[in-house]
Amino acid sequence: MSTPSHKITSAEVALRAGVSRSAVSRVFTPGASASKETAKKVRTAAEELGYRPNVLARAMVSGKSRIIGLVVAYLNNQFYPEILEKLSNALRERGYHVLVFMTSRTEGNIDAVVDGILGYQVDGIIAASVAMSSDLSARCEAAGVPVVLFNRTQDGDALSDVTTDNYGGGKMVAEFLLAAGHRKIGYIAGWEGASTQRDREAGFVEALEAARASLHAREIGNFVMEEAKAATLRMFSNDPPDAIFVANDHMAIAVMDTLRHKLMLCVPKDVSVVSYDDVSAASWPAYDLTTVRQPANQMVRETIDLLLGKIDNPNSPKRRIEIKGRLIVRGSAKVPEGWC
Amino acid sequence: MSTPSHKITSAEVALRAGVSRSAVSRVFTPGASASKETAKKVRTAAEELGYRPNVLARAMVSGKSRIIGLVVAYLNNQFYPEILEKLSNALRERGYHVLVFMTSRTEGNIDAVVDGILGYQVDGIIAASVAMSSDLSARCEAAGVPVVLFNRTQDGDALSDVTTDNYGGGKMVAEFLLAAGHRKIGYIAGWEGASTQRDREAGFVEALEAARASLHAREIGNFVMEEAKAATLRMFSNDPPDAIFVANDHMAIAVMDTLRHKLMLCVPKDVSVVSYDDVSAASWPAYDLTTVRQPANQMVRETIDLLLGKIDNPNSPKRRIEIKGRLIVRGSAKVPEGWC
DNA sequence: CTGAAAGCGCTAACAG
DNA sequence: CTGTTAGCGCTTTCAG
Secondary structure, three states: OOOOOOOOOHHHHHHHHOOOHHHHHHHOOOOOOOOHHHHHHHHHHHHHHOOOOOHHHHHHHHOOOOEEEEEEOOOOOOHHHHHHHHHHHHHHHOOOEEEEEEOOOOOOOHHHHHHHHHOOOOOEEEEEOOOOOHHHHHHHHHOOOOEEEEOOOOOOOOOEEEEEOHHHHHHHHHHHHHHOOOOOEEEEEOOOOOHHHHHHHHHHHHHHHHOOOOEEEEEEOOOOHHHHHHHHHHHOOOOOOOEEEEOOHHHHHHHHHHHHHOOOOOOOOOOEEEEEEOOHHHHOOOOOOEEEEOOHHHHHHHHHHHHHHHHHOOOOOOOEEEEOOEEEOOOOOOOOOOOO | OOOOOOOOOHHHHHHHHOOOHHHHHHHHOOOOOOOHHHHHHHHHHHHHHOOOOOHHHHHHHHOOOOEEEEEEOOOOOOHHHHHHHHHHHHHHHOOOEEEEEEOOOOOOOHHHHHHHHHOOOOOEEEEEOOOOOHHHHHHHHHOOOOEEEEOOOOOOOOOEEEEEOHHHHHHHHHHHHHHOOOOOEEEEEOOOOOHHHHHHHHHHHHHHHHOOOOEEEEEEOOOOHHHHHHHHHHHOOOOOOOEEEEOOHHHHHHHHHHHHHOOOOOOOOOOEEEEEEOOHHHHOOOOOOEEEEOOHHHHHHHHHHHHHHHHHOOOOOOOEEEEOOEEEOOOOOOOOOOOO
16 A cells, blocks of 8 residues: 555546546445446555545535534533443444534533534434523424434423433332331432433332322432532431432432441441442442443434434434333342342 | 525525625635625624534535544543543634544454544544554554544554653552552553553562562453452462552452452551542542542643644654653552651 | 635436 | 536635
């Protein structure tokens, strides 16, 4: 392979292979018709020259960039790097690449961010745990760019989304805690703008009430470790609970640290802790969290199917996919008698 | 703003504003000359139509895509999500976006991955903790795409890189452990293909030898938690050490879990543990790791400066930047008398 | 300061 | 199966 000091075009390959530019194009276009012989000549020439088709030029004429924009808020919560990795791998297998757009979780600048994405002619957008103004989703719609919300729903909106059954998950946790005999149960909430937070809490509280119990204490942790610590301290400053449901694992880690190292309590002897997500740290022996698993692989698969489906068939209807979660019982909470 | 069902072109904006396409272009090109009045007409029309310049088309003619390709191996190690986030934010501030390419850590498929990147006409590539064949770096060179290696050096190669002083860091750890009175010191190695692994170990071992001590035990963890656990078990199966240096925090977490929960040892009473990186989990009370901090912000800044510098000025020379690390003393290792 | 014209690298329709 | 032709949306000389 020679190493010229500029980018190689299909014309140069064509010249060297003694064919036309279209021939070159066809050889590099899956499912286009070129004779075995032409293909070989072209591939050889391309190899020798170090030619790669220019994806951008291809995108311009075909209208498909094979780029998916991924909007993500905080990578601190281990759940999201895991998702990003899975998403990226699965997408690559289907011939797409991921352009990452970081934003803060609050609605403020997300519109600007997505606006920026649109300029890259992405074929689709996955918004992980962020909210979009309906104005903005309308623009995406208008631009013909499908959007799917990952791990977040948004009402009154025409966006597809993939979530787990957060309501059912919250309910499961309440039933588990109740069955273990807990009666003074606290809840540490995530950011209240998040549908995950709202649904988990709703399911949790309703199951409590269905059993004639009620929330003993409630504090807000906003999905942020520092705030979760402060919330825990507040919750234990007076008439402490004997069990806590924390809205996600990320905060639960901070909660457990605070319980043990600031309040000198034992988990689960003094207080049971249950949370949500089942990130990999949840299974580390130091925490050993009982938690509701969000089946990441399945969520990713559904998200991609939904998005690519919409790309292939732009007027496929909006869909909301809700996947059942499962309670993973570990050591951070008392286990009810005979629980299986 | 109206919401047409297709993508808006500069021609449409031009038409509505009663100017030429070039005028529109100039209004959206920073530092181009357009009269105040034209600018206003164009902006209004653009706003009403919901126009965004097509970055891809612009890239084709200008030759600059404003996309940086980021190659990253595993997001499991918390260090990388943190870096990705910082990188992405800093780059966006400078008008670039990040296209993420995931690969496995071993050299196998990385060439294919980078090859794919080149097709996107990225303006530059940041390779985080992955090795590139010299053949491939030659191709990037030939294509005029600068590459900088993040947290990894590669000898015999013309690539710029940004690392911390891993050799010096390893040395610091040895001195710290020795000063605390440890004499039976073990090392859990990372993947041996990594320069970080090699340099940390080299500095560590040489400082040990300089003090007429030597490595008491050595096992390989390959930067993978499961393997680090197995390595720990092996190391303690016979004549256990009283201190361990673990090549990074990610493995150290697994090592500590194993020490405490499988081997029933106390840290640091029975064994001191020191590691490398200072990811956020290192400061969680459950681990409270004494570790060498890699100054992420500074590394990111240098990386970006280096890369963008090379983009602006293609024949700026290759540079290797090495940043000093610092030992963050926490509770996972005995602290030498009078250490400050 | 502004418009007309040319062309970035590629693919898609059309003849042959 | 193959080459020719016409653009994708934009920026950029070059005249005016």
